[in-house]
Amino acid sequence: MAVTVMKHIADENRVILYWEDVAEVCEAVITAMVNGLPEEAHTIEVYQRILHETEKMLGNKVIKLD
Numbered sequence: 001m002a003v004t005v006m007k008h009i010a011d012e013n014r015v016i017l018y019w020e021d022v023a024e025v026c027e028a029v030i031t032a033m034v035n036g037l038p039e040e041a042h043t044i045e046v047y048q049r050i051l052h053e054t055e056k057m058l059g060n061k062v063i064k065l066d
Contacts, residue, residue, distance in 0.1 A: 033047055 033050055
């Protein structure tokens with residue numbers, strides 16, 4: 001199934017993610033990393049590594065949100 005990030009409604013054959021919702025979740029992820037890591041780990045390299053590892057972990061999980 002295709003995923004589209006957009007500002008307006010598209011067709012019903014796609015999962016529609018509104019940019020505002022995506023931005024809100026991104027901010028929540030950043031806040032979680034800031035709050036969950038010691039200050040010396042607040043680097044782009046550490047954040048990229050965490051996001052990479054998270055992406056790998058998601059590939060092994062079945063996620064169903066209702």
